[in-house]
Amino acid sequence: MSTEQPRDDDPFRKRPSEPSGPPPPPGPGPEGGGAYSGGGQPPGAGGPYGGGPYGGDPYGGGGAPGPGGPGNPYGDQYGAADPLAGMPPLANRGKRLIARIIDGLLVSIPVTAVFKAAVWDWDPGDWNDGRSTSLGIIVSVVYFVYEGLMLTKRGQTVGKMVMGIRVAMLENGAIPEGSPGWTRAAVYSLPQVVPCCGFVFWLVNVLWCTWDQPYHHCIHDKAAKTVVVSAV
Template sequence: MSSDQARPPEDDPFRKKPQEPPPSAPPPPPYDADAPAGGGGGPYGDGGGGPYGGNGPYGGAGPGNPYGDQFGAGNPLAGMPPLAGRGRRLVARIIDGLIVGIPVSVIVSLAVGGYNPTKDTVKSTSMSVIIAIVYFVYEGLMLTSRGQTVGKRMMKIRVAMLENGAIPAGRPGWARAATYSLPEIVPCCGFIFWLVNVLWCTWDKPYQQCLHDKAARTVVVTAG
């Protein structure tokens, strides 16, 4: 038998064919050290945030923001406590007015030997000017140091900078106090300005600012 006859044909089904190497697996994705644990995106497509969007558990409230976003993304009040009610602000003003007005009235009355405000116009005007100046100093010192007067502290509200919620230290606190107190010194028109000023918050949106708030770029918020 020749060697050609002993060699099996190429199409022999029982002939063992050489095995082909298995296809190579795709390379693993590159590791990103900055990616959050768990692959980045959350089950709601929020990129690792909470189930309602944003970075916090309920959306809108980022790290260190326990209050959420009251007025929408990008609003300056995002992350700040709620705005103080107008009623609490009014009561705080009344308390501060009594704290300043009563002692000053008594001291001035004793100093000038008593007077009748319905008859002595000059002394009455002088009394109003003195009270306005003392109130200006009182409020300016309190706001720039702690953001609260005694009345505001009793009503659990405080003054905060609109841009970041900080205490209105320095010029903003003094500007706010001056815009509220000093116009009353001007005869006739001063009272009209004061009245418009304090009523402005009743229709101002969305921050409920009076004119003295707008002058200092402040808002009044609740305090814990």
């Protein structure tokens, strides 16, 4: 019988330090923190968002409110506000058009009368006269001041009051005080002082609400982050 001892470099030799069976299931760690030492959460259970300031998964587990959440009472890109939420519905486009016509007449008629009184020999039908261009610029500037003041004070022009609609901040429904009101008025009125191109921009601007969804925005609404809603 051979008495040869197994060599230390034998790869099939079982060493005393090796376990003789399958590894034991994970149990409480030395600090009582589960299989993940240090008391940490397993990957995926918390992650960088699970214990963050929003208290949950940003993709549906209690994450931060999205654009259609409580911060935006008029809904999000998937639809307008739910009337049951107690928020005013979007204004009818026809009412918005009539309100603009009322405001336009309210500004242009007295401005034109004053201008004509100041220039006795001026014929309004002579569109090649530089004074016609001057009148257009004056009307646009006066309209800008008129609308800016009305919107920042009460969110309505006279035309909008007649039609029962108002301008509100998209974020919270408030009156567009300060910069938003003046921005909205400027984008609507002042481009018209630019010959030719100004009128084209104005036309595209006012027609934009006919296809914009879900807020029926014109370009001046987008610039000021406002929306036109019912006031009744």
